[in-house]
Every structure is written in structure tokens, then in C-alpha cells.
Amino acid sequence: MASIDRGFTGDKDPIVKKVYEIYGSIIEYRNPVRSPDLMLKILRDEYRLLVKPYIVYLTIAAFINNRPVLYEGPPGTGKTEIGEAILTLWSGKTAFILPCSENYDEYRVIGDFHPAMAMSKGFNEESFIPRPLLAALILDTGVLIDEIRRSNEDFQNMLLDIIDKRRIIIPELKKVYRQRGNGFQIIFTSNPWDIAQSDLSDAFLRRVIRIRFRYPSREEEWEILKLRLEGLIERIPEELVGRALEIVRVLRDKAVYKPGTADLVSWMTITALLAENKGLGKATWRELYDAALSTLIKNQEDEDLVEEVLSKYRY
Numbered sequence: 516m517a518s519i520d521r522g523f524t525g526d527k528d529p530i531v532k533k534v535y536e537i538y539g540s541i542i543e544y545r546n547p548v549r550s551p552d553l554m555l556k557i558l559r560d561e562y563r564l565l566v567k568p569y570i571v572y573l574t575i576a577a578f579i580n581n582r583p584v585l586y587e588g589p590p591g592t593g594k595t596e597i598g599e600a601i602l603t604l605w606s607g608k609t610a611f612i613l614p615c616s617e618n619y620d621e622y623r624v625i626g627d628f629h630p631a632m633a634m635s636k637g638f639n640e641e642s643f644i645p646r647p648l649l650a651a652l653i654l655d656t657g658v659l660i661d662e663i664r665r666s667n668e669d670f671q672n673m674l675l676d677i678i679d680k681r682r683i684i685i686p687e688l689k690k691v692y693r694q695r696g697n698g699f700q701i702i703f704t705s706n707p708w709d710i711a712q713s714d715l716s717d718a719f720l721r722r723v724i725r726i727r728f729r730y731p732s733r734e735e736e737w738e739i740l741k742l743r744l745e746g747l748i749e750r751i752p753e754e755l756v757g758r759a760l761e762i763v764r765v766l767r768d769k770a771v772y773k774p775g776t777a778d779l780v781s782w783m784t785i786t787a788l789l790a791e792n793k794g795l796g797k798a799t800w801r802e803l804y805d806a807a808l809s810t811l812i813k814n815q816e817d818e819d820l821v822e823e824v825l826s827k828y829r830y
């Protein structure tokens with residue numbers, strides 16, 4: 516097993532020092548995990564994530580090859596949480612998350628200059644503020660670039676250049692920072708069915724290893740509920756859980772907002788807590804129904820459909 520790498524060994528570079536000052540305290544260290552089987556076990560036991568083995572095998576293969584990974588799939592299937600956990604275990608350090616938006620640019624992710632300080636002291640190392648992507652490269656930890664389709668094409672091209680060459684140039688400082696170890700790995704996430712999201716360029720798709728996420732099977736989803744709810748699952752009769760699993764499947768087929776595993780987990784959690792709050796030993800259809808209306812309807816179009824589907828399962 517690889518050993519813990521705390522990275523900073525008295526580097527004199529002021530930007531490196533700044534990165535450790537700013538980000539050092541949020542990084543937690545652990546032994547890097549390189550075995551897929553051990554990773555699957557830790558994901559389950561520690562992170563309470565039931566991850567399909569092919570996801571871990573492919574991701575690790577990509578990392579060994581120093582290639583970025585793209586997780587694509589429906590909402591609420593664990594892309595963000597699983598990606599963050601895998602990156603953290605791989606590098607042995609807390610991963611960084613960059614949630615994309617349309618106006619993301621290099622200043623938001625690499626670094627920018629403090630305006631007042633730059634005015635008085637110039638565009639130099641003193642006025643430079645390192646941002647997460649540069650920090651991750653210097654700290655040699657992973658980066659999860661969330662919802663990449665929400666970013667603009669210039670931003671995606673800038674990332675490709677960094678990923679290809681494994682280095683970040685800061686022209687104002689005449690500095691180049693290079694990848695130091697193999698902890699600096701990148702996972703993108705994307706939900707290709709989300710409306711109003713841009714297409715990813717061929718150049719982008721050529722470079723990434725694309726991994727498809729799918730809804731878990733009924734058995735896997737039941738397993739996930741037990742992992743996430745822990746003791747609370749005892750509050751819901753198995754027969755009701757069974758109905759809930761059927762209901763989300765119908766809604767995934769018919770509804771505009773398709774409930775993911777994340778929605779199922781929150782539906783069941785609220786159901787169990789409603790029962791607990793009311794002092795009931797076990798939840799009844801009433802709690803399941805009330806919790807459904809509050810967790811499964813995300814837009815007006817689905818309101819009637821959700822009620823209709825629920826009524827079919829009330830017996």
C-alpha cells in the first residue's frame with residue numbers, strides 16, 4: 516500500500532506556501548488506496564456508497580493512464596458523491612469540488628489578483644490568490660469538476676490544455692506549476708439529459724474516459740436504502756419499501772422529473788422520521804404518502820402524475 520504523502524517539504528515558492536496556508540487546513544490525509552477491491556469495500560463500509568465494480572475498475576485504469584474521467588448519467592445516481600470519494604481514496608487527500616456555472620473562467624479556478632493589492636503592489640506573487648485547481652495541482656490531490664456541461668466552451672478548452680500537459684501557466688507571474696505526483700486526477704460529471712446544457716466538444720470527449728452511470732437494480736437500491744438509512748429503515752415495513760421501489764420506477768419512466776436514488780433515499784428518510792415524530796413504531800401509508808408529495812414533486816407538470824401513481828399503489 517502506498518504511504519501517506521503530506522507533500523510540503525519546505526518549498527520556498529511563495530505561491531506553494533500560500534496554497535498550504537489557505538487550503539492546508541481543509542485537507543485530510545489518509546493512506547492512498549490503489550486496489551479496486553479494497554476501494555469498493557471502503558466506499559461501502561466508510562462512505563456508505565454501493566458502487567458498481569465496473570465504475571471503480573475503469574476509473575482506476577484511467578488514473579493509472581493519467582487520463583480524466585467523465586461520469587455521465589441520470590440525476591441522483593451518486594456521480595458527485597462517488598467521484599469525490601474515489602478521488603479522495605486514490606490520492607489519500609481530500610478532493611476538491613468545482614461546481615461549474617456558465618461564467619466560470621480561469622480566474623475562478625486557477626487564481627486571480629487581489630484588486631486593491633494589485634493596484635498598490637503590482638501583479639505579483641503577493642497580490643495573487645491561488646484558487647482550487649491550482650491548489651489541487653500543487654497539493655497533488657484530485658478535483659471533481661461537477662456538471663461540466665454547464666460551463667462554457669472556452670473554459671472547457673482551458674481545462675483540456677491543463678489536463679493534456681499536466682501543468683498550469685500563470686503568465687503574469689512568469690511561472691509554471693507541474694503535476695508532482697499521481698494524486699492530481701480529474702473526474703468530470705455530467706447529466707446529458709438536462710435541458711439547456713451545452714454539448715461537449717469532440718476534442719473534449721476524445722480525451723476523457725467516459726463512464727456511464729445507470730439506475731441501480733431493485734435489489735441494489737434496497738441495499739443502498741439500508742446503507743443510508745441505517746437503523747431508521749426499521750421504521751418502514753418492508754412491504755412499503757417494496758411499493759416505494761416500484762413507484763420510483765414508474766416515475767422514472769413517465770415523469771418529467773425522474774426521481775434518482777438520492778430522491779428515493781430522501782423519501783424514505785422523511786417517511787421514517789415522520790413515523791418517529793408521531794411516535795409510531797412503524798410508518799404507514801399516510802407517512803409514505805405525505806413524504807412522497809414533499810420529496811418527489813419538483814415541478815407542476817408532475818403533480819397530477821405523482822398523485823395518480825401513488826393512488827395506484829394504495830391498497
Ligand SMILES: Nc1ncnc2c1ncn2[C@@H]1O[C@H](COP(=O)(O)OP(=O)(O)OP(=O)(O)O)[C@@H](O)[C@H]1O
Binds near residue numbers: 564590592704739776
Ligand atoms: N450508489 C449509491 N450508493 C449510496 N447512495 C447513493 C448511491 N447513489 C445515489 N445515492 C444517494 O444519492 C446521494 C448522492 O447523489 P449525488 O448528488 O452524488 O448524485 P448525482 O448523480 O451527482 O446527482 P445530480 O445529477 O443531481 O448531481 C447520496 O447521498 C445517497 O443518498
Ligand SMILES: [Mg+2]
Binds near residue numbers: 594595596661704
Ligand atoms: Mg451531482
